[in-house]
Amino acid sequence: MLELHDITAGYDPAAPVVRDARLALAPGESVGLLGPSGCGKSTLARVAALLHRPDAGTVTLDGTPVRGWRHRAPRTQRTAVGVVFQQPRLSADPRLRLTDLIAEPLRATNRRDEIPQRLVELTPAVGLTPDLLDRRPHEVSDGQLQRACLARALVLRPRWLVCDEMTAMLDASTTAALVAAVEAYRADTGAGLLAVGHDQVLLHRWCDRTLHWTDLTSTPNRRAGDTAPPSRSRA
Numbered sequence: 001m002l003e004l005h006d007i008t009a010g011y012d013p014a015a016p017v018v019r020d021a022r023l024a025l026a027p028g029e030s031v032g033l034l035g036p037s038g039c040g041k042s043t044l045a046r047v048a049a050l051l052h053r054p055d056a057g058t059v060t061l062d063g064t065p066v067r068g069w070r071h072r073a074p075r076t077q078r079t080a081v082g083v084v085f086q087q088p089r090l091s092a093d094p095r096l097r098l099t100d101l102i103a104e105p106l107r108a109t110n111r112r113d114e115i116p117q118r119l120v121e122l123t124p125a126v127g128l129t130p131d132l133l134d135r136r137p138h139e140v141s142d143g144q145l146q147r148a149c150l151a152r153a154l155v156l157r158p159r160w161l162v163c164d165e166m167t168a169m170l171d172a173s174t175t176a177a178l179v180a181a182v183e184a185y186r187a188d189t190g191a192g193l194l195a196v197g198h199d200q201v202l203l204h205r206w207c208d209r210t211l212h213w214t215d216l217t218s219t220p221n222r223r224a225g226d227t228a229p230p231s232r233s234r235a
């Protein structure tokens, strides 16, 4: 389970942007999170990805409470969560070739020997062609760079994925390809997914259930506040 218990978080403890939010994802479950711009979705997503320490509340990852954040999180917890952000150019080191960008987490965890095999597996899985791997971020399109960022998020085989508006900047066909890549990974590994976004139709199609931001602070919030999807078909 990925559980957020009564999370209060933000950038000024005197004025938190997230207050007492609760969310629980079962293993393998996909949950979409909708909400108006600026309400705190990305902040909560960063808390769930162990990148932002909450002011109060607890994150529990597969039964173990999280005690450290960012580089202070234990490696087993840090590597259990893969994250993809909205703007690939802000999350990709512009100096790295795509091959090094994708392999970065393997280098950081001393698993360099896995790099060739994972590149062979992930390059087609995210829809990149081998010729793009030698290019740097400024030499590829936003969609191609986001595909590389998704590969980077998957490279350690995380049990949980946090996709924060992963497709917001992309066209329909790239969106469909990235969603399909995430779903193929989840089908293969049983990973759970928290997908944050504004696109209600996409999240309803993509996820097992979809929550609105206000559902996270109401009681009970779990399944009672779910928005029923119009269709169970995948995007």
Ligand SMILES: Nc1ncnc2c1ncn2[C@@H]1O[C@H](COP(=O)(O)OP(=O)(O)OP(=O)(O)O)[C@@H](O)[C@H]1O
Binding pocket: 011, 017, 035, 036, 037, 038, 039, 040, 041, 042, 043, 044
């Ligand atoms: N690094 C930061 N420092 C200070 N305030 C921030 C920071 N990041 C976000 N905020 C503020 O926190 C609030 C919530 O931002 P957040 O990005 O979590 O919202 P969001 O729901 O994801 O918005 P959007 O849908 O527009 O991406 C906003 O008022 C924003 O201005």
